[in-house]
Amino acid sequence: MKTLKQFNKCNIQITFKYYECNEKLLTVKVNDMFLNPIDNIAIWKDEIELPCTINIVTSGKNPKYDTKIDKEGNIFEDLAVQIESIYIDSFPLNDIYLHQKIKIITDDGHIHTTSYFGFNGVIKLEFLERNIFAQVLKANSQ
Numbered sequence: 001m002k003t004l005k006q007f008n009k010c011n012i013q014i015t016f017k018y019y020e021c022n023e024k025l026l027t028v029k030v031n032d033m034f035l036n037p038i039d040n041i042a043i044w045k046d047e048i049e050l051p052c053t054i055n056i057v058t059s060g061k062n063p064k065y066d067t068k069i070d071k072e073g074n075i076f077e078d079l080a081v082q083i084e085s086i087y088i089d090s091f092p093l094n095d096i097y098l099h100q101k102i103k104i105i106t107d108d109g110h111i112h113t114t115s116y117f118g119f120n121g122v123i124k125l126e127f128l129e130r131n132i133f134a135q136v137l138k139a140n141s142q
Helices: 004-008 095-100 132-139
Strands: 009-019 027-030 041-049 052-059 067-069 075-078 080-088 103-106 111-113 121-127
Touching (some): 004 009, 004 132, 009 027, 080 095
16 A cells, blocks of 8 residues: 555556558657557556656658548548557546647647647656646546
């Protein structure tokens, strides 16, 4: 059982789903560790101490060749990765967090709020609360 002082230490798990284009995958690095997907899924796990920032870097996409668009302008193949889920200890971060609070700053300086990364860029997941419960509540609230 955790003591009161230990509620700032927790395990984190992030599941990434990869999308192929031109028979290759986007390169993803989490806190300086390259991910190696199996069947287009990679799971990154670590122990963290709150507050903390997790840095994710995506690279390897050539925007001219790694997005395929049909005649109507619909994307039918895209080199990308998506965060499917994030768990802090056993608590899932919900769709509010996944779809409204994650931002990527692309290499060309644009900012997109999304959990789908079809760009080269940097994502900073900032967990600024000092205990697990406050962090999960804040992440899952609007």
